Amino acid sequence: MELENIIMELIIHAGESRSFSMESLRAARAYDWPLAEQHLAAAKTAAREAHLIQTQLIGADEGVGNIPVSLILVHAQDHLMNAMLCRELVEEIIYLHREISVLKNR
Template sequence: MKTQRLLMELEEQVMGIIINAGQSRSLCYEALGFAKKGDFASADARMKEAAHFAREAHLVQTQLIEADEGEGKTKMTLVMVHAQDHLMTSILAKELVTELIELYRTRQA
């Protein structure tokens, strides 16, 4: 029973990474859309919001890593790998979109 509860808690944490990382990535692309139109105030606001969701996802990832203590205590699952993929692609999107927004900003100046 305790094992089942722990697995459910782990699954909730992993889903939190997926949801927050996905939200961050979506907001980054919304920001890019605003930048394309020259609305940099909205682009900056979306990027700030995206950073919040990215921090939330990264916080959960850090908690899971700390709980494992590098000892392989936590059994890896496909959904955990999926969550890591979401987190990494959202980080990459944030970095690339930040650069693209700056390019649009300098083009419009």
């Protein structure tokens, strides 16, 4: 597969991960915990796919610059890092939503 297509796959999976994370947060705001968990699971799966592509690219580079650094590659890396951070923060926010929900219902 052409390098540009591989990088686009990375962007797609990272974008899916971020989108599912945000959908999970929206579900949590509506107190729909099963849907929130479902979206979080989908976010993790998409992030795993993106991370596998990143790992393959790093392996192909061999630490010697075999993979040319381009703006689209930097963009893809940025998407992946943002998706990972988004998911981690969403998980924490959902945890807080649940804690507040429990306290409100006491």
